[in-house]
Amino acid sequence: MRDKDRTNKRGGVLRRTAAAASLTLIVGALPVALATPASAFPADCEKYLASKGYKVGKWAKRACNVASGETGPVGDSVCRSGLWDLGVKEPYASEACDRA
Known part of the structure; x- marks a missing residue:
């Protein structure tokens, strides 16, 4: 037992x-x-650009998507340079990418 x-x-x-x-x-x-994932929404980037009078086409959307998908300075710098190449002024590009 x-x-x-x-x-x-x-x-x-x-x-x-x-x-x-x-x-x-x-x-x-x-x-x-x-x-929840960080609030990174490409639509915020796109809306900001549109509010500043820019046409948001395929390439601008791609730049905003890169900023929301890539973390850190790499995604932001690729987004900014992509928007600069499209003719977006620097302060607007920076703000748009920060919103993505």
Whole structure:
């Protein structure tokens, strides 16, 4: 009878340890799973350009998409240079890419 009690105690400890580890993993992963992406919307970039009187065609949309898809200075610089090539003035290009 004694061996049976010892086995039950070990099994209970293992189950509780496994449950605690699972709970810790779930709680740790929950913020990542529920996190919303950064508010990077190419439409904000496009609307800003249109509000400044620029025609927003295929190439301007591509520049705005790059800014919203690429993180950091790489996406912003590609967006800005793309808009500059289209004739968008520097302050407007910078603001538009920042909005994307």
